[in-house]
Amino acid sequence: MDAMPPPVSTTVGSNGRGPTAADEAYARLREDIVRGRLMPNQRLVEVDLAVTLGVGRTAVRTVLARLEQEGLVVHEPNRGARVRMVTEAEALEITQARGALEALAAREAAEKATPAEVAFMRETLAQMSACLKAGDLLAYSDGNARMHAKIIESSRHSTATRLIAGLKAQMVRFQYRTVLVPGRSARSLVEHTRIVDAIEAADPDAAEAAMRYHLSHVADTLREMTSAHAQHRASPPHLVHF
């Protein structure tokens, strides 16, 4: 599972202008949060971060303001910042919103994907199928991520891309690697195949419908797992499987 890239920066970096200290610190701290190296509700103390990130307090405050705006950090006046806790209810919402946007992206990909991109999707499908046969669910999960990333990239829809990246960044708590819901991967492979078929056929309506079908099952899976989790605190952490 790759780390999510930071959002497309509105800090214009053209003409040889180097990044500010805050830019690099932002990328680092964001990655630490997204990768789960910092835990939900963990205190983010300016002075400590300044030391860790190798910048001054000014830059840290800029970074925290940005991360707060992005929804990864919560801040209380005079009490500092913490890594924001995403509840399971919100995770479901994020999944739904992400689903709506990924359906749009699939539609756009059906109109814009190049033959090379479609070939990549086909190859990824083959790899995912092989992983499934070999029972290697972790590698399947990686293939799954590559598939979704390629579809989004092929859409060339910068707004959807930006929003999806932001939503993904907030789901770190729900992305531990583990065994998937039984049977989910096999169904997911069929669903992914239908999506790629539609994209390859340059059929936007079919691509969107296939993606929506796929993602409605993802949301259903999350809903079930959330419900099961509430009833059995001992259930293992899980991966939300797009």
Next chain:
Amino acid sequence: MDAMPPPVSTTVGSNGRGPTAADEAYARLREDIVRGRLMPNQRLVEVDLAVTLGVGRTAVRTVLARLEQEGLVVHEPNRGARVRMVTEAEALEITQARGALEALAAREAAEKATPAEVAFMRETLAQMSACLKAGDLLAYSDGNARMHAKIIESSRHSTATRLIAGLKAQMVRFQYRTVLVPGRSARSLVEHTRIVDAIEAADPDAAEAAMRYHLSHVADTLREMTSAHAQHRASPPHLVHF
């Protein structure tokens, strides 16, 4: 047309803690941008803003960092910040993304709207109809905005609400009041009615489909107007009519 509220703040304001100087300055500057009081590409000079907003440069820098992250401002190292220009191509993307999210919101509204909320929608429909008969397109436009806001509010989907608000804030350049595309309002009223019918009937699939139908026509209208605009520089500014 109401100003868009700032995004739900992750600055926790409980237990009597007052807002920071940056919080209030952020709200003010954001409103100035969203309301079109500041123009695309306009320079945002820290010292000037400090005077205008009545805060110090520290707070201004925090505000600009937040607005940059939100996509309303662009920033170049050592060259300062500007109000971000949204191109017509991006406006179309934003409309599409917003459409996908509003369809999700309509679906959720169909499951969660209270009788009072539905009554408000009915009343708004009646007002919009009366405005249409009276030829008062500005008032129709206001009704339209109220309708959409109520649907989103009824969805109780905080993630969709948050994303939609952010997208709306970026569309200020495309929100001048003027006469709508001929015949668009009449069709829009029918479309709105179908949405409300589905919400009232607690039918999520129908609500979503009706909203998607409505919004696909909005995107088409924007596409046409964009195309016409490119061909005829003299065409008047227009309102993107959701």
Next chain:
DNA sequence: GGTCAAAATATTGTCGACAATCTGCTCGAC
């Protein structure tokens, strides 16, 4: 009038100091 280099000006990026606020601990009163 045009070009170029240097100087002046405007502005951003950063720092350290200090004020303000919050939390936790200690101690005395009851």
Next chain:
DNA sequence: GTCGAGCAGATTGTCGACAATATTTTGACC
């Protein structure tokens, strides 16, 4: 033992100064 006041320590919020960078202006030269 409980409660409240006071204090110390931790941390955030803010300021002003200065360094760094970019842009504009000025003056010399052709």
